[in-house]
Amino acid sequence: MSRVTDIRYVGYGVADLAAERAFYRDDWKLVDAGEKDGMFHFAAEGHGEGYVVRLREDSANRVDVIAFAADTRADVDALHGKVVAAGCRVVFEPKSLTTLGGGYGFRFFSPDGLPFEVSSDVEVRTPRQLDRWEGIPQNISHIVLHSPDHRAMVAFFVDVLGFRVSDWLGDFMCFLRCNTAHHRLAILPGPPCLNHVAYDMLTVDDMMTGIRRLKLAGTDIRWGPGRHTAGNNTFSYFTTPNGFAVEYTSELEHVDFETHVDQIHQPGPTTMDQWGTGVGGPQTMPHPKPDPCLFVAAEA
């Protein structure tokens, strides 16, 4: 069955473009991957994806696109058919993409109005083998969204895009996989918006190195460092200059895509953070509010 197989990138419109660009390049340690049509692209050095973040200036801080990968053009076409059958509003039909790196894909709004792309055949880059202690992001690890009807949104990603449920935290947070990573997506109740984007670090030492670098650059940790139970990954949360939450994580569990059986983790302090030694908590993260541009396409 055709399905999404990974995350490609997240595009943002931000009010202070200069500050966001400087943050991702100088502090977060992504690398410049080129500019096209006023869009600035950043790659993760440890991964072959052409870019993982795209920024452009906008009067609102908004999500422009969350881009997923499919394996083939036939998969893109099949997923487009499923999205249409599910009643989603399509931004553009499958076509040759004019975005940096090209490829073939389509865009649509989720039932909540967040913008997504599914694409294949995009240009790849040559990754660099990262060394322990460099503290540089390898790739996007996962994305977390809020939804006013989080159970319906879980069903959407499973039934339409082919994700599988990996675990639940109580009855409110669902972790979903689209490859062997325990989760590439998680969904929480709340207004329709992005909660955070996480980046894999090579080891926990790399996550700690990244935390130190950000602290020295004036971006202190909002929550962590700690280790979640679902996925067993370490975590550390920050906010970008324009207020988007981002995470350094490491050691995310890998599972068998076909056979992994989900379980329900009971919420509690040591479920959210097995170490229990970090600062903050979910309450110290940005308060979720609806994305300001639901059902408004950033580009045709």
Ligand SMILES: [Fe+2]
């Ligand atoms: Fe996370």
